[in-house]
Amino acid sequence: MPEEITTMDIEAVAFAINSHDKQAFLTAVEDVHHADLASIYEDINGDERTFFTAHIGPNKFSQILPELPDTLIESSLERFEPNQQKNILSALLDDDRADILQDVSSEARHRYLALLHPEDMETTCSLMRYEEDTAGGRMTTQAAKVTLGMTVKQALDVLRKDKNSTESLARIYLVDEEGRLKGKIRLRELAFSAWDVLVDELMEEVELSILATTDQEEAAQMFTKYDMTLLPVVDEYSRLLGVITHDDILEILEEESTEDIEKMSGIAGEQSEESYLNTRIITHFKRRFPWLLVLALLAISSCYVMLRFEHVLNSVYLLALYLPMVVAAGGNTGGQAATMVIRAMSLGELEAGSTVKVIIKELSLGLLLGVFLGGCIALVTFFILPVFDPPLAGITISAFALAASVALAAQITTSTLTGALLPLGARAINLDPAVVAAPAITTLVDISGMIIYFTATKAILSL
Amino acid sequence: MPEEITTMDIEAVAFAINSHDKQAFLTAVEDVHHADLASIYEDINGDERTFFTAHIGPNKFSQILPELPDTLIESSLERFEPNQQKNILSALLDDDRADILQDVSSEARHRYLALLHPEDMETTCSLMRYEEDTAGGRMTTQAAKVTLGMTVKQALDVLRKDKNSTESLARIYLVDEEGRLKGKIRLRELAFSAWDVLVDELMEEVELSILATTDQEEAAQMFTKYDMTLLPVVDEYSRLLGVITHDDILEILEEESTEDIEKMSGIAGEQSEESYLNTRIITHFKRRFPWLLVLALLAISSCYVMLRFEHVLNSVYLLALYLPMVVAAGGNTGGQAATMVIRAMSLGELEAGSTVKVIIKELSLGLLLGVFLGGCIALVTFFILPVFDPPLAGITISAFALAASVALAAQITTSTLTGALLPLGARAINLDPAVVAAPAITTLVDISGMIIYFTATKAILSL
Known part of the structure; x- marks a missing residue:
């Protein structure tokens, strides 16, 4: 029976650390995946971390290091001696090593680079030239690669020599003498073919590749759309x-989705690499406060709009009752429209030319939603409001029901369109669509909602 | 140079369909990926679809079919003759075939099943027993599998025979005579070993496997955490x-993220399989209307809370000015807290036992945010409000600034905690956390916000 990773094994490690029991610790870590060991390391205190790094050994730690949050990289490496640091850094995959060196201070970066074998140092420096969120910043240079003109036997010999350093043999790439990508072979073809066949005969076309400077999100979209294993x-x-391997893509997708979700809720700044519970309160505070303040200030200024309609409110007090509902309904419908459009953009469904289609779609949808919601609210007002015996100030319930539902329908239509157009507009001027969505919509819709509400009810009730 | 998939190639296909040019169509489709052909099929009208299916041929169409949205599956299959349907269905991977048969009417399902080879029929039926969103519903049965006790040569012979039907040879699984999973081998180990070695000697431990009935989200979390290629x-x-292969995982992650994002914006019901632009307006309407109506009705009832404080509002009209801001700030901060907690749950970071930690974290954060935001608003009120010369009705600006900021701080603290606790509470009673988040928070926070605001200001201003 296959051995499962259980929470029991994980707890055994935590217990051994807690009781500083070296022997139990070394036995327990054997059964635990390095991703879980990284979570454990993240959760323990400084004293326990000293115990952890003193006994885990550089080899095992080199597997744990890439799983740690950015903020712990340098401090954990500094717990080791220089020659242990050398072992740890040399054992890393080259893309992980480049990522890690980008996350430490420049003083440490120079020190660590100097520890590396000249060849590793060169590869690492060349990877660090690419931005972290581009295809080049995500790739590993350890691709399985053979040259045109080799026989199957020669190819297998080359690959066998590289066996431990090439990250994936699922696709083997064929290059010419200048290193230009010419095609691919599957390992299974090599394994099942006669040894004297030329690799050229087994070559398949490479349909997709990506430029190193392209944004990582595009790589993720290609993987998802075309069901790929590896992207050259x-x-x-x-x-x-x-x-780029599929595990990089999983990370990219998770990052990009989290980013979208957070921005849409008005959470600012870089995602924390640490888990929610391990992120410090001050970090949470810094990410949540800015938008809260901006939105509160905007909300106050929107209140001054109400001052301008003071006489209307004073004459028909009933109107104040429905104002928050109209404003909130606009915010909700605008938020829905923005969500649909932002998600469609993230999934690569909306090209630059589709703005008109979006406008037609959301305008019809806004009208439909507005008419139905307005109708429902009119009915509720007509039949249920009288039960509460509100102060009517000379207008009839049916006139009020009509006025409120027309205002609501107008507000829903406008804010559906606003919600859909804001992200498109943001993209057009190279702003991130997700960041303008919820916060900007709330405010715009609040202000427009009040103006629409008062203008419509004033006209209908002839105040 | 590798040939890239370009929009030019895609446009060539669209043009050939449009001009009903069979020869141009057949040439053009050669250069286009089946995922793009599926998008084209989705975008064209019924007449053009007839042309498309008449000329594409069953072989090519069997690659396109799994990429089509659910709603187009049956109608597109019905454009083919029964023996073409048989070819299309037989050429599918078994997990795709099971998915497709789950998406057609029961009449068509029986007809299609009867076309299949008995062995395929049996596999398909056994796959259809699992819910679509479980590990069993997502898996393919075409795993590369050899039995303990074979030599490398025997194993390669078995695998060569299965070469075209096994979806991935990246991991080869070892089973005993009862079919129980015992270990794994890499194809590279087989390819690089002597032919008389027993596979048992090359066996590695399988650390992770999943029960067929487990939710697909758990499979995705395992892939992301442990950087896996295949999950048995x-x-x-x-x-x-x-x-389960990594391309299934990409789909699961995309689905689950979209689902979270949509539910958090109050969009109800199943995700549309079609792209945003191709989804019909009535489908969009059905998903957006229910929450809008519920929220509007709740918002109206929250307005009746205001009726109870009519005398306060009438005596200090200024209070009405700040009410929307206090309510909105509560909604924003509650939304942020809910987003952070829901995302942390989706990423598997919050176990059932962490509720107390979340409460401590969000309570401190709420207090911090409340105090700072309240302070900022007090300053703005004290220095800027007098400029607008508002009707003061006998209270001083500083008393109003104090009252408003205390009310705001209380509202922020409460709603941060509410926002974080609602998703946790939902999970505890087996509701989807994402669905209760935004809509429920908006309403709860609206009502509690008004009560807090009026109670606090009344007390401080001794009205």
Whole structure:
């Protein structure tokens, strides 16, 4: 029976650390995945971390290091001696190593780079040239690569030598003498073919590759759309630089979704690499406060709009009752429209030319939602409001029901359209669509909602 | 140079369909990926679809079919003759075939099943037993599998025979005579080993497997956490049933993120399989209207709270000015807290026991946010409000600034805690956390906000 990773094993590690029992610790870590060991390391205190790094050994720690949040990278590496640091850094995959060196101070970066074998140092520096969120910043250079003109036997010999350093053998790439990507072979074809066959005969076409400078989100969209395993990364001369593997894509997708979700709720700044519970309160505070303040100030200024309609409110007090509902309904419908459009953009469904289609769609939808919601509210007002015996100030319930539902319908239609157009507008001027969505919509819709509400009811009730 | 998929190729297909040019169509589709052909099919009208299916041929169409939205599956299959349907269905991967048969009418399902080879029919029926959103519903049975006791040569022979039907050879699983999962081998180990070695010697431990009845989200979390390529799916006797591949995981992650995002914006019901633009307006309407109506009705009832404080509002009209801001700030901060907690739950960071930690964290954060935001608003009120010369009705600006900021701080603290606790509470009673979040918070916070605001200001201003 396969051995499962259980919470019991994880607790055994935590217990051994807690009781500083070296022997139990070394036995317990054997059964635990390095991703879980990283979570454990994140959760323990400084004293326990000293125990952890003193006994885990550089080899095992090199597996744990890439799973740690950015903020813990340097401090954890500094717990080791220089020659242990060298072992840890040398054992890393080259893309992980480049990522890690980008997350430490520049003083430490120089010190760590100097520890590396010259060849590793060169690869690492070349990877660090690419921004972290581009295809080049995500790729590993350890692609399985053979040259045109080799036999199956020669190819297998080359690959066998690289066996431990190439991250994935699921696709083997064929390059010419200049290193330009020419095609691919599957390992299964090599394994099942006669040894004297030329690799050229087994070559398949490479349909998709990506430029190293392209945004990582595009790589993720290609993976999802085309069900890929590996994506070759090339430079402008179509020379093969490396590959992006599917585990990188999982990380990208998770990051991008979290980013969208957080921005849409008005949470600012960079995502925390640490888990929710381990992120410090001050970090949470810094990400949540800015938008809260901006929105509160905007909300106050929107209140001054009410001052202008003071006489209307004073004459028909009933109107104040429905104002929050109209404003909130606008915010809700605008938020829905924005969500649909932002998600469609994230999934690559909306090209630049589809603005008109979106406008037609959301305008019809806004009208439909407005008419139905207005109708429901009119009925509720007509039949249920009298029960509460509100102060009517000379107008009839049916006139009020009509006025409120017309105002509501107008507000819903406007804010559906606003919600859909804001993200498109943001993209057009190169702003992140997600960040303008919820906060900007709330405010715009609040202000427009009040103006629409008062203008419509004033006209209908001839105040 | 590798051939890239370009929009030009895609446009060539669209143009050929439009001009009903069979020869151009057949040439153009050669260069286009089946995922793009599916998008094209989705976008064209019925007449053009007839042309498309008449000329594409069953072989090519079997690649396109799994990429089509659910709603187009049956109608597109019905454009083919029964023996073409048989070819299309037989050429599908078994997990795709099971998914497709779950999306057609029961009449069509029986007809299609009867076309299949008995063996395929049996596999398909066994896959259809699992819910679509479980590990079993997502797996393919086409795992590469060899039995303990074979030599490398025997294993390669078995695998060569299955070469075209096994979806992934990246991991080869070892089972005993009862089919129980015992370990795994890499194809590279087989390819690089002598032919008379026993596979048992090359076996590695399988650290992770999943029960067929487990929710798909758990499979996705395992993939992301442990950087996996394939996840073996077993039954309760640990017999190997199949594998989940990384492209299934990409789909699951995309679905689950979209679902979270949509529910948090109060969008109800099942996600549309079609793209945003191709989804019909009535479908959009049905998903957006229910929450809008419920929230509007709740908002109206919250307005009756205001009726109870009519005398306060009448005596200090200024209070009405700040009410929307206090309510909105509560909604914003509650939404932020809910987003953070829901996302942390989706990423598997919050176990059932962490409620107390969340309460402590969000309570401190709420206090911090409340005090700072209240302070900022007090300053703004004290220095800027007098400029607008508002009707003061006998109270001083500083008393009003104090009252408003205390009320705001109380509202922020309460709603931060409410926002964080609602998703946790929902999970505790087995509701989806995302669905209670935004809509429920808006309403709760609206009502509590008004009560807090009026109670606090009344007390401080001794009205």
